[in-house]
Amino acid sequence: MLILRKLTFAVPLATTFILAGCKQTPADIQKHLQAQLISAKAGAVIELPEGKFHFDRTLSLTVDKVTLRGKGTDKTILSFAGQKEGAQGLLVKANDFTIEDIAIEDSAGDGLTLQGGTNIIIRRVRAEWTRGANPNNGPYAIYPVECKNLLVEDSVARGAADAGIYVGQSENVVLRRNRAEYNVDGFEVENTENADVYDNVMTHNTGGIGVFNLPNLPRQGGKHVRVYNNQIVDNNTPNFAPKSLGAIYNLPTGTGIYVMAIKDVEIFKNKIQNNNTDNVFLIHFKTGIGDALQTTASSPITQQIFAPEDRRYYGFVQQVYVHDNEISGGGKSPDSRITLLAAMAKAMGGSLTDILYDGLIDPAWGKKENSGQICLQNDGAATFLNFDAANNMKHPITDQKKYSCSLPSLSAVDIPQLNAQK
C-alpha cells in the first residue's frame, strides 16, 4: 500500500540540464549547474547530458529530495582537474538525495562528500583520480559522514590517498556491488553502527577494507558490521598515504581486512586471498597506530593522545566472527616498513599468517580463555597467529582450536531504499 501511494504521488519535476549549443564555456556550464542546484525544488531530477564538464570550484547542493542523474560513469564526467576553490568535488548536505550514472574526477580534496544526510543513494558513480595512486590525490573518493540510511551500490572508487569508499560516523549503511582499487584503503567503515558490506570487489589497494573506531570524533561506539560475499584479493599496492593522515599511514601494505577497536563484526563467505602482509588483521587501537606509538611511548603527551582522554573511546577489538571464508595465500611478503610486523616476520622466517590477532584483551573481561570472543570457523586452510602483543610476542598462539567458536549471526541492515526496490 505504501508503495502504491508513492507511485501515485511521486511525480518528479524533471529538470534537464540543457547545454545551449556548443557556445557555453566551462565557466558558463559551472555557473549554470551550480545555479540549478541552488534553485532546485524538492522532487527535482537534474539530468546531465553526455560529456566531460570542467569545474574549478566545489559544486554543492543543500536542497532535500533532489536526484542528480547522468548518462553513465564513462559518459557524464564532472572533472575537477585544476580546481581552484573548495576542497571537495561535489558537496551535498541534504536528505533524500540520489546521485546516479555520473563520474567525478580529479577533485582537489574528496570527490563526493555527503554530510549529515538521511536516505541517501549513491548508484553507479565513479569517483577517481585519473593519475592513479598518488599521495597528492584527495583523501576520499566517496565520503559520506554523519549520514543515516545510506546506500552505495554499483560504484567505483580509484586513487584515494586514504579510502576509496568511506563511511564515517553514520548509521544504517549498505555498501554493495562496488569496486575499489588503487586506493590506500579500499573501503573504510569508521565509527559507524549497522553496516552491511557485500558483493564488493576490493583489489590492488594497500588494504582491502577497514572496520574500526577512532577516538576524538563526535560520534563514538561504532558496531554491528557485516562484511560478506566480497572479493578481497591482491591488495598489495604500496601505501601512498601522506604521514599526516595518521592511522592510515601505518596501514601495512598487503592487508586484506582489518578490524580495529570495535565489537560485533561478522566476516563471512568472502574470498580473502593473496594479501601479502595478512588477509585478516584483528587489532587494538594501539596496534593499529603501532609505529607511531613505539616511537613516542616515552612522551607523556603522546601517552595522552594514544591512550586518548576521550573517555567514550574503547580501543579493544571483541566479538568478531570470521567464518566460511575462502582465505588463502596471505602473509607471504609482509610490509617491512612497519616495525612490529617486520620484527615478527623476521622471527617467523620471513612470512606471516593469513589471520593475525594481537591478542590484546581487557582485564575486565576476566580470565576465561578467548575472553575477547574472536571466533574463527571454516575458513579453509587459513593459518593463524595470536602474536601476544601485550607480552612482546613471548607467548604466541598458532593453534586455531582455541578460537574455534561461533557467535550469533548479526541481523541484516534494513534501510528504506532496499524496500523500495523489492
Place this chain on the structure above:
Amino acid sequence: MMHTTQIKPSPLSRILCAAIFTTTMLLSSCRSSSEVHLFLSEPFPKKLSAWHLYTETRNGLKPNNRVLPYSFRTPLFSDYARKYRFVWMPEGTSAEYREDSVFQLPVGTILSKSFAFPSGDAEKIVETRLLVHTQSGWAALPYIWNDSQTEATLQLVPDPVPIKWSDAKGLHEFAYQIPNVNECKECHDNNRTLLPIGPKARNLGKEQVARWTEVGYLRNAPKEFSEVAVWNKPETGSLEERALAYLDNNCAHCHQPGGTAGYTGVDFRYGHSQPGYCKHPNSAGNMHDLQFDIVPGDPESSILVYRLSSTMPKVMMPQIGRSTVHAEGVALTRDWISSLTARSCSR
C-alpha cells in the same frame, strides 16, 4: 512595550556623512527619502536598492533611517576587504541578549555586510551580502555591485572579481571569490539551519551593545560582560587571548558542534577551545607530512599554521572565503604557538 522609533545617527554614521558631505548637504543627504523595505519571502528583489537600506552608495554606504552600523573587535579575514556592516529590525521588535552566542534576532531582521577594496584613491564596493530573518528561517542573498556603484544585483552564483591595488606591503592582485548561496551556508550552517555568525556580545563589545540597547534593538543586555581581545591590539589582551579571539572568529563558525567541521572534533569557540593540541587530524587532507594540529612551541610543525598559510584549495583554512594569506593573522597564530610551553607530540 518600549522601543525607539527613530534611530539617531550613530557616531560612526555621523562621521561617515561628515566625511563625505559638506555640512550644508548633511541635513538633506542623511535624511532618507523612504523607509527600509522588508521582503520576507521569495522572490527576493533582484536589485539591492529595492530594500532601501542606504540613501547613498557612490561615495561609501550611507545608511537609511534606523539602519545601524556596527563592527567587530576581531573580524573574519576576507582578503583584506574593508567591511561595512549594518543591522535593521522592524519597528517594535528587538533582539534578546545572549551571553555566549549570537543574539536571538527577531523575524524581519536584516543584516548587511558589504565588502570593499581600494580602487585608485578611493575604494570600490564589490558585494553586499544580506542575511534576512524570514518566517521560515534566515535567507542569504549575495548582491554584486556595478562599476559605477549605483546598484547591486542579486546573483546566486557570482563570478570571481579581479582585484588589484598597491600599498606599503606591495601589490595585491588576485581573483576575489564571492561565495555562492550554498557556500554562504558552509559557514553559516549549524545542524542544517542557516544562522548569523557575527552579532555576539563578546565581539561587539560593551560600547556597541549599549548602542544597540539605546536604539531599541537589544533587550536584557547586562552592563558588564567579557569582551574578546582585539586581535591586533596588544593592549586589549594577552597574546593567547588575541590568538584565541582570532581563531574564534576565523574558524569557529565551522569548527564547533553542529558546524560544517563539527565532525572533526576540533572546537575553536572562545571559552570552549579544543584547538587540537597534539591532535592527529583524523580524516583531514594531506598536510605536507605534518602530523598534529598544534605542536606546542613549534608552529612550523603545526598543521594549523600550515593551513592558514596556504591558498591551495585542499590545504587552506578556512576552506572558502579567502584567496590570499592573512600574513598578520598567521604571524599572530605562529607567535602564540611559539609561546606555548614546548612539548613533543612525537619523538
